[in-house]
């Protein structure tokens with residue numbers, strides 16, 4: 001009698017487990033939401049002409065800013081975030097290049113997303129050329145929680161900006177080399193405990209059966 005009950009329970013738990021695993025891994029398997037984040041052959045998919053200094057493609061990377069040319073270089077892409085997504089993992093590689101200037105330049109990265117009531121801007125990174133390591137690639141990664149995400153098309157934007165100030169006395173300047181930009185939905189937090197709980201419960205049933213068999 002107990003064995004039938006356990007077998008039945010086992011089947012139900014397996015069913016729930018398969019269902020939650022499907023949700024969990026389907027969500028987890030989402031590829032990055034941005035297109036051409038690796039800049040393999042060009043800057044297609046990105047707006048690289050906004051601001052006073054256009055961004056350029058160079059050997060599989062994007063160059064934001066032009067050394068010695070004062071102004072603002074803005075580089076961005078809009079993408080769809082599926083309604084119900086609760087968080088995004090954002091990562092990219094960046095490198096300060098050419099010459100540390102006498103007057104600091106500022107590099108910023110932002111996530112902008114549409115909400116029920118308007119727009120939210122999340123500052124991901126703000127770095128001065130005084131603090132940057134020139135000629136060495138830095139890896140950035142952060143998980144951002146989304147609040148009140150609007151159910152509209154192109155509700156997300158990732159934006160990079162280099163503000164290049166005038167260095168009156170010398171023509172030195174900077175650019176940011178950008179690569180491997182990735183924006184990935186983080187699995188539903190509600191699905192994970194259910195999934196992990198299901199595995200634990202199956203383990204417990206297995207342990208009880210084993211114990212009864214040896215008794």
Ligand SMILES: [Ca+2]
Pocket residue numbers: 038039040059060061179180
């Ligand atoms: Ca690349």
